Amino acid sequence: MMNILVITIDQLRWDALSCAGNKEIETPNIDRLSMEGVRFTHAFTNAPACMPARSSLLTGRFPHAHGVRGGGVRLSEQEVTFPQILSQRGYHTAHIGKLHVQNHTYRDHTAPHPSYGYRTLQVTDERGTYRDPYTQWVERNHPQYAEAVRIEPGATRVRNQTDHLSVNGSFPSEASHSRWVSEASIEFLREFGSAPFMLWTSFFDPHxxxxxxxxxLGRYDPDELTLPRNCEITAENEVVIRQKKAAYYTLVSHVDDCIGRLMAYLDESGLSERTAVLLSSDHGEFLGDWGRWGKGRSEDESIRIPLIVRTPDIMDKGRVVDDIVQLFDLAPTICDLTGSMKPHSMQARSLLPLLKGEEDAGRVPFALVELNTEVSRTDTAEVFEKTLRSQDYRLTIWSNQEKGVMYDLRLDPLQLNNVWSDPGYQKIRDKLIWELLQRLIQTENTLPVRTNPF
Structure with missing residues (x-):
């Protein structure tokens, strides 16, 4: 039976990898996965926010189907997840690191987490905020840094507008959250690698x-990095922007180092010969582009993600696939790789034909990306956003606006010129709106299952 190792790197841009053509950053271990597997150049999240994206990965379903429409909405324990399916096949299913399909703010992190089909769970939804498996590991193994690794909760950081600061830590990499994720993952493999396993190794950095x-510190020289696109650069903000970008790249490379340790163990133990590795991110990071940081928008910096799959029997190594794929496609792909039945509730499409170099005529040639934002907590007002992203166009509409945005990516790859109201694009715009509507109708929720005619 094929083992499964899923690696997610939170808030990793699709182009923050040297294998994706970025000459400013070094990611040799992820590059190795790309050279030994298949890299998808046009992969997109299902939602540019942690909770809905991760819920889609677990279920193979769109946010409008599984109900996690945005942050702060828990994934129902009634949803069918791929770890549940693999557990029924006899797999030891495990998750180590950030899961974040439950609210982590104000949650009792010493109480048992809902399993969602996992037999082993070591959940740390933030880095150093709660008394969780990571902070307890630091207390045991690096007690001198137990206080140094602690940070304030994310909700507090957002409220204080400190969430996107770059900080020089007062602890070494051996005590970092990323190192813990890799060490705990290797420990799991030592103990359970002889049995069929599905391990999701989930890094919080570079969030x-x-x-x-x-x-x-000093791994990247800020002065040697390119400045963000479509961003107003001043003498006052340039230094800070460069420092933040260098810090982000440093954390990406640190995660890459930790992945290298994990891959080395797979090789040394012989597990590489029977383990499929699937690497991706839940969403991107603006990294100063458009004058923004973080995610939560429909621009490519926020919705486009890296996606690499390496299987032991892959024939054409190092291949690049340009087809539009989405994060939740990993769920049915894992089912196919393990010979598991896919539930009818899954709306994603397996990547297996594309991994084999075959055409997938049934694949929809665009991504559907969804998000909602809370406008006011006093009257529970919310705005819903839907994006269609094809090879040639990006169209986004909002529930509270009469007009949307549309970009012709063939002529305008940086998405600077909104052609929504351009008469020359009216027929194309209407066609894209129709395709978006059809996709939403085709993926209506079919749970709970109809048991009788009436």
Whole structure:
């Protein structure tokens, strides 16, 4: 039976990898996965926010189907997840690191987490905020840094507008959250690698705030990095922007180092010969582009993600696939790789034909990306956003606006010129709106299952 290792890197841009053509950053271990597997150049999240994106990955369903329409909405324990399916096949299912399909703010992190089909769960939804498996690991193994790794909760950081600061940490990389994720993952493999396993190794870095371990300072020279696109650069903000970008790149490379440790163990133990590795991110990061940081928008910086799959039997190594795929496609792909039945509730499409170099005529040639935002907590007002992203166009509409945005990516790859109201694009715009509507109708929720005619 094929083992499964899923690796997610939170808030990783699709182009923050050297294998994606970025000459400013070094990611040799992820590059190796790309050279030994298949890299998808046009992969998109299902939602540019943690909770809905991760819920889609677990279920293979769109946010409008599984109900996690945005942050602060828990994934129902009644949803069918791919770990549940693999558990029924006899797999030891495990998750180590950030899961974030439950609200982590104000949650009792010492109480048992809902399993969602996992037999082993070591959940740390933030880095150093709660008394969780990571902070307890630091207390046991690096007690001198137990206080240094602690940070304030994300809700507090957002309220204080400190969430996207870059900080020089007062702890070394050996005590970092990323190191813990890799060490705990290796420990799991040592103990359970002889049985069929499905392990989701989930890194929090390079999610903000960008806290750089003390021994990694200076890994990137801020003055050698390119400045953000479509961003107003002034003498006052340039230094800070460069420092934040260097910190982000440092954290990406640190995660890459930790992935290298994990891959080395797979090789040394012989597990590489029977383990499929699937690497992706839940969403992107603006990294100063458009004058923004974080995610939560429909621009490519926020919705486009890296996606790499390496299987032991892959034939054409190092291949690049340009087809439009989405994050939740990993769920049915994992089912196919393990010979597991896919529930009818899954709306995603397996990547297996594309991995084999075959055409997938049934694949929809665009991504559907969804998000909602809370406008006011006093009257529970929310705005819903839907985006269609094809190879040639990006169209986004909102529930509270009569007009949307539309970009012709063939002529305008940086998405600067909104052609929504351009008469020359009216027929194309109407066609895209129709396709978006059809996709939403085709993926209506079919749960609970109809048991009788009436």
């Amino acid at each position: 903000s705030p960008f806290i750089v371990p003390s021994d990694l």
